[in-house]
Amino acid sequence: MARRGRQPTPPPVAPAEPFPAPVAAPGPGAIPVRRAAFALACAVSTGLLFSIHPASLTFWDTGRSSYWKTLYMPDERAREYQKIAELIPPSARVASTDFVHPRYTHFERSYDYSDYPRKVADYQDKVPDDTDYIVIDTGHPYSKVRSLDDVRELKTQPDRWEVLPDTTQGYFIVLKRKSS
Secondary structure, X not given: OOOOOOOOOXXXXXXXXXXXXXXXXXXXXXXXXXXXXXXXXXXXXXXXXXXOOOOOOOOOOOOOOOOHHHHHOOOHHHHHHOOOHHHOOOOOEEEEOXXXXXXXXXXXXXXXXXXXXXXXXXXXXXXXXXXXXXXXXXXXXXXXOOOHHHOHHHHHOHHHEEEXXXXXXXXXXXXXXXXX
8 A cells, every 4th residue: 555645744743841930920029029120229229329438429519508527527616616625624514505515424523515404413404503615616507506696594694604716716604613
């Protein structure tokens, strides 16, 4: 018997995956990885644009208040402080504003001079009763005291405080408690 044309044998079919993964859906670990990448991108961009560290843009921008020379180089105010540094003995109890407050923490007592009522002053708007000196930085951006007219103690107790001569071109006001 003659064979007529032989049909080619089809290639073998690959076995089907028992649980095929959807093509469009991400794998089980993809979503946390994407969220972590997004969080990292946000942190890096925020750090570059808005922070004040050496890797940020604002640190090197001369027009910003966070420019490195503005933050870390002594300015006129810092140089003027040196003129009053020796006026106050280390045995004194000093109330001072933010800029100069760290310079008095090693003295007998160091109090923060602000409007915030504290226990050491019986929660009243005043310095503690044992304060010997008050040092006020009039050039600090957040200081409410700009001149002698603004000093709370000179308004409420002018007979108890002596104003020391200003040698700092108005950068600092130094008061000394009068002896009783």
